[in-house]
Amino acid sequence: MDKTAPIPNSYVEAKRLIQEAKKDDQLVLFVGAGASIDSGMPSWKNAVKQIGNLLGISDINNSDYLKIPQYYYNSHGKQAYNTLMREIFKDGVELPVSNIHRKILKFNPRTIITTNYDNLIERASEEYGEIRQTISQDIDIPYRKYNKELIKMHGDFIHNNFVLKEEDYLNYSNNFKLIENYIKSIIGSKVLLFIGYSFSDPDLKQIFNWVKNIVGEDMRISYLINADSEYDENEEQYYKKLGIQIIYASKLNQNSNVSTNISNNLNNVLDYLLGSNNNLNLIDNIYNELREYDDFPYITIKYLNRIFIKYDMYISNDLFLCADQNNQKIQKSLNLLCSDLDEISDPLEKMKVKNIIQVLHKSMLRGIKSRGQIKEFSEQLKKDEIEEYVFTFNWRKLNELKDKNGTQLGENNGLLLLQQASISYYLGDYLSTYNYLKRAGLALFREHAYGLYYVSQINRKWIGKIIVEMPYRLNIDMSIVELIREEISNININQMLDRSIETTDKGTLIRDINGWHYSYTIFQDLYDLNIESFEQANTDYMFFQGVPAYERAAYKARDLFNFVSKNYLLLDKYKDIDDNYKLYARTILASVTSEEKTNSFDPLIYTGNIKKDYLDNFDLFTIVRYFSSSSDVYKLFKRYQSLSFIDLNNEGIEYLEKIIPNILSSHYKDELRNDIYWRVLCVCSFVKLNKNIVNLIIENFTDYLVDLDTIEHRDIIRQFFINIKNQNLVNNQNISQIQKIATQVMMIVIRSKAENISSIIYFFNHYLNEEDTEYDYNKIVDEAIKNNYDIALIYTYEFSNKGTQDRITTYFKNRSFQSKEIEIKTNIDLANFDIIELDEKIENDILNYLKTKDTRAEDEHMLSQDIRQITHGFTKVCIEKKEKIDKDTIDVISKYAMPEDRWLINYKNFNYEEFKLDWLKRCDRNILKQISANKVVKNEIKNRLIQSFKNNKLSSELEEIYFYYFA
Numbered sequence: 001m002d003k004t005a006p007i008p009n010s011y012v013e014a015k016r017l018i019q020e021a022k023k024d025d026q027l028v029l030f031v032g033a034g035a036s037i038d039s040g041m042p043s044w045k046n047a048v049k050q051i052g053n054l055l056g057i058s059d060i061n062n063s064d065y066l067k068i069p070q071y072y073y074n075s076h077g078k079q080a081y082n083t084l085m086r087e088i089f090k091d092g093v094e095l096p097v098s099n100i101h102r103k104i105l106k107f108n109p110r111t112i113i114t115t116n117y118d119n120l121i122e123r124a125s126e127e128y129g130e131i132r133q134t135i136s137q138d139i140d141i142p143y144r145k146y147n148k149e150l151i152k153m154h155g156d157f158i159h160n161n162f163v164l165k166e167e168d169y170l171n172y173s174n175n176f177k178l179i180e181n182y183i184k185s186i187i188g189s190k191v192l193l194f195i196g197y198s199f200s201d202p203d204l205k206q207i208f209n210w211v212k213n214i215v216g217e218d219m220r221i222s223y224l225i226n227a228d229s230e231y232d233e234n235e236e237q238y239y240k241k242l243g244i245q246i247i248y249a250s251k252l253n254q255n256s257n258v259s260t261n262i263s264n265n266l267n268n269v270l271d272y273l274l275g276s277n278n279n280l281n282l283i284d285n286i287y288n289e290l291r292e293y294d295d296f297p298y299i300t301i302k303y304l305n306r307i308f309i310k311y312d313m314y315i316s317n318d319l320f321l322c323a324d325q326n327n328q329k330i331q332k333s334l335n336l337l338c339s340d341l342d343e344i345s346d347p348l349e350k351m352k353v354k355n356i357i358q359v360l361h362k363s364m365l366r367g368i369k370s371r372g373q374i375k376e377f378s379e380q381l382k383k384d385e386i387e388e389y390v391f392t393f394n395w396r397k398l399n400e401l402k403d404k405n406g407t408q409l410g411e412n413n414g415l416l417l418l419q420q421a422s423i424s425y426y427l428g429d430y431l432s433t434y435n436y437l438k439r440a441g442l443a444l445f446r447e448h449a450y451g452l453y454y455v456s457q458i459n460r461k462w463i464g465k466i467i468v469e470m471p472y473r474l475n476i477d478m479s480i481v482e483l484i485r486e487e488i489s490n491i492n493i494n495q496m497l498d499r500s501i502e503t504t505d506k507g508t509l510i511r512d513i514n515g516w517h518y519s520y521t522i523f524q525d526l527y528d529l530n531i532e533s534f535e536q537a538n539t540d541y542m543f544f545q546g547v548p549a550y551e552r553a554a555y556k557a558r559d560l561f562n563f564v565s566k567n568y569l570l571l572d573k574y575k576d577i578d579d580n581y582k583l584y585a586r587t588i589l590a591s592v593t594s595e596e597k598t599n600s601f602d603p604l605i606y607t608g609n610i611k612k613d614y615l616d617n618f619d620l621f622t623i624v625r626y627f628s629s630s631s632d633v634y635k636l637f638k639r640y641q642s643l644s645f646i647d648l649n650n651e652g653i654e655y656l657e658k659i660i661p662n663i664l665s666s667h668y669k670d671e672l673r674n675d676i677y678w679r680v681l682c683v684c685s686f687v688k689l690n691k692n693i694v695n696l697i698i699e700n701f702t703d704y705l706v707d708l709d710t711i712e713h714r715d716i717i718r719q720f721f722i723n724i725k726n727q728n729l730v731n732n733q734n735i736s737q738i739q740k741i742a743t744q745v746m747m748i749v750i751r752s753k754a755e756n757i758s759s760i761i762y763f764f765n766h767y768l769n770e771e772d773t774e775y776d777y778n779k780i781v782d783e784a785i786k787n788n789y790d791i792a793l794i795y796t797y798e799f800s801n802k803g804t805q806d807r808i809t810t811y812f813k814n815r816s817f818q819s820k821e822i823e824i825k826t827n828i829d830l831a832n833f834d835i836i837e838l839d840e841k842i843e844n845d846i847l848n849y850l851k852t853k854d855t856r857a858e859d860e861h862m863l864s865q866d867i868r869q870i871t872h873g874f875t876k877v878c879i880e881k882k883e884k885i886d887k888d889t890i891d892v893i894s895k896y897a898m899p900e901d902r903w904l905i906n907y908k909n910f911n912y913e914e915f916k917l918d919w920l921k922r923c924d925r926n927i928l929k930q931i932s933a934n935k936v937v938k939n940e941i942k943n944r945l946i947q948s949f950k951n952n953k954l955s956s957e958l959e960e961i962y963f964y965y966f967a
Contacts, residue, residue, distance in 0.1 A: 015273050021191035022107050031114040034196030038098040038263035044201045047088050062200040069165035089117050091157040097124045103270040106310050113151045115203040117162050129306045138178040192222035227265035282311050282333040287352040290359045295451025298566035299363050300559050317547040319366040334370035364559050387565050390426050394662040414443030418568050425570045434463045454510045459570045464488035519576045522560050529553040530587040536610035537594035550591040550612045557584040581626035588619050589640040614647040617655035630678035637686040644726045646687045660696045678713050685719035694729045698737045702744050710748045714760045735773050746780050750789045762795035769799045777804050794829050828873040838881050846874050850896050871897035875905050912940045920961050932965040942966040
């Protein structure tokens with residue numbers, strides 16, 4: 001056949017019938033080894049050849065393809081066989097997804113059946129944003145639940161049930177009974193297209209036998225792509241009688257000499273079969289598909305990629321639209337999209353290119369790269385007023401905008417009503433939100449803005465659900481709640497889409513939103529990037545190419561935020577949405593707080609890890625907005641705290657300078673906005689600050705120090721003052737205000753009389769003392785005496801002047817206690833803080849008290865909490881204050897104390913075979929110093945710490961103790 005020979009009519013008809021089957025959901029694809037050759041997998045022939053070479057067999061014919069693997073199994077056993085097969089078929093190697101796999105998905109088949117073991121189709125599905133269930137063993141069949149499926153009829157390496165040797169084929173019907181029956185049921189009713197098979201493949205022979213035995217001459221015609229051999233008329237006629245039409249790549253190449261590259265041949269045939277039957281070009285197709293998103297202010301990269309992948313284009317990790325540079329047809333289309341509109345002469349083509357570019361501008365896409373040029377989008381996405389005020393927590397401005405819009409509202413402005421619903425939502429007024437959404441839906445439907453109409457209905461159902469579930473908290477009348485309950489029960493988005501002919505082009509996106517599929521997909525992507533980012537932060541690279549995982553995670557999170565906020569989706573606090581942001585925050589914090597790795601085997605060659613150096617404004621917003629409470633934010637930062645403070649870039653610093661005044665000036669004291677303040681304060685307790693930020697916070701600090709809030713947030717308060725001290729931001733200008741804050745905090749704690757929070761009193765006393773500032777403790781002492789809050793007086797004594805110390809000493813001399821137990825506890829604390837001496841009388845009082853306890857208390861599980869506190873405190877005082885501890889004291893403590901105190905009271909002569917490392921955590925610094933000063937004891941504990949470290953069982957707290965005291 002010469003180069004101008006036409007494509008055979010039978011191939012034209014085959015293409016039409018295949019596309020018709022595709023459209024009617026009647027097409028099933030069988031995918032063989034040839035489809036994965038371009039990704040680096042061997043063909044059947046080459047795989048068997050590798051096995052044969054190891055057996056010394058070089059002359060292999062088609063009939064040996066099952067015998068050769070069987071020979072190896074028989075000769076070397078199961079383990080060696082499994083290891084070799086995994087090596088040959090590259091199990092565990094992440095091979096690249098090829099265009100062949102992407103084109104396979106473009107057929108949009110409900111069922112794909114493959115005899116391959118690799119995961120390339122699964123990964124292509126993930127890339128395509130397609131949910132497709134994998135079935136690779138009989139037990140998977142009863143649990144089929146997704147619309148699309150990939151049947152691995154020959155098993156895989158994950159389940160170690162791969163079919164390869166002769167014995168596997170002979171026992172197939174027993175080992176894969178359900179899968180075999182299921183596939184046979186499909187064969188008789190569908191149009192089959194075989195991709196990547198050679199006539200020498202035993203897989204193909206097995207399937208053809210099923211076809212022949214099941215339906216004989218009654219089956220629908222099937223199609224097989226022959227990509228590896230010349231056209232053979234006899235062969236064609238033979239298979240035609242079996243009901244299988246062969247499509248030879250050599251005939252489509254318009255050349256009698258078929259290319260030796262099987263992958264190229266397959267690509268050519270797939271391109272032909274997938275090609276449109278009309279004259280629309282790529283630009284037409286892309287333009288038509290992007291019309292689905294006309295109504296939406298923003299479109300995610302995921303949905304754009306879903307379209308462009310169909311046309312062999314893709315969006316790169318750095319957010320440029322790209323394609324294979326060797327594909328001239330695609331490059332021509334990309335060049336057209338890169339062109340200046342004035343250079344396009346065809347008015348219709350110009351209009352379509354303009355519309356495509358306009359849609360692309362409604363995304364995070366940075367531009368287009370073709371082989372000849374790069375078109376960067378100069379205009380960056382800007383936040384509208386609502387987004388800006390939400391992003392900066394400016395509730396005052398949101399209220400002003402709501403009032404302003406209220407003067408312009410009518411029943412024929414659907415977009416404005418939807419915006420007003422959004423404002424009400426962010427202000428926490430859910431009933432107004434619901435009512436605005438109700439009006440917006442009617443208006444948008446009349447305006448034929450169907451995309452946003454469905455958004456309003458999804459929002460309305462979600463907000464209505466919140467109202468129904470929390471009516472009392474929202475203070476909404478129950479008669480209104482019942483009306484809303486009835487109304488939202490009638491909102492069924494999927495039924496609305498099914499009934500509407502005009503909105504079928506919006507269906508995919510709306511169904512994804514309604515079913516949360518877009519959220520689930522992004523979460524999986526962020527989860528994978530979290531792992532990848534961790535690996536990059538802990539790997540020492542000499543060279544690194546590509547976009548860091550933390551940066552790609554930021555693209556994903558920002559993409560989600562833009563999609564939700566710009567499309568007025570009032571779902572950002574839904575758990576499945578904010579879980580994405582929480583995962584992103586953890587990814588970024590883990591990266592920023594990772595240790596810098598700059599070690600190198602050669603000092604002249606720089607190496608390092610890949611990590612983010614700072615938090616930016618979006619990172620800060622994500623943490624403050626989407627973590628449920630200030631307590632969660634505190635736990636987040638404590639988990640990743642490895643630096644004295646976390647760096648911010650200029651955007652991050654400016655962001656704090658902007659949002660803090662907004663929050664302070666909002667005058668909202670409701671539960672949510674009050675906690676927003678504490679979340680921001682918590683962030684400021686761990687990150688880089690400047691004098692302006694510190695002064696903004698300190699000047700208004702006391703406004704938020706109400707009793708319960710102060711007690712609940714005491715750890716955040718403490719951490720904030722530690723942070724500003726570490727950054728040298730305490731100065732003469734703000735120290736007087738810090739004193740006022742400290743006084744107010746201590747007074748609140750004293751009045752609460754809660755002992756478990758009293759340590760913050762010692763913290764502030766020590767803090768002010770270190771700043772070498774004059775502070776009058778009499779007010780604190782007065783309040784503590786008034787409330788009989790002894791621990792506050794004990795914590796204040798060390799830092800007071802002589803006169804105040806005398807007042808405290810006199811108070812305790814005259815103090816009468818409700819019980820002996822309280823007296824003993826107090827005396828132990830007084831001795832510990834050097835307010836009194838641990839004299840013989842006090843020591844005997846403690847010992848006699850303990851001796852009166854029930855002797856059954858020798859069992860540590862029966863010891864009361866009070867006895868534990870007394871014995872622990874007494875042990876510490878003895879260790880620190882007494883040069884020598886007498887035998888009676890050791891005996892009593894050994895009888896009534898917890899195991900760690902029994903060790904502590906006798907640490908020099910303890911049997912260290914019974915020692916537990918966790919006991920070190922209960923020792924304060926002075927005791928640890930004293931213990932580590934004894935060389936024999938130090939070595940005993942040091943050896944156990946080192947052994948635990950080698951076994952990866954040493955906690956971070958114990959690591960710190962080791963390096964400070966025992967290294």
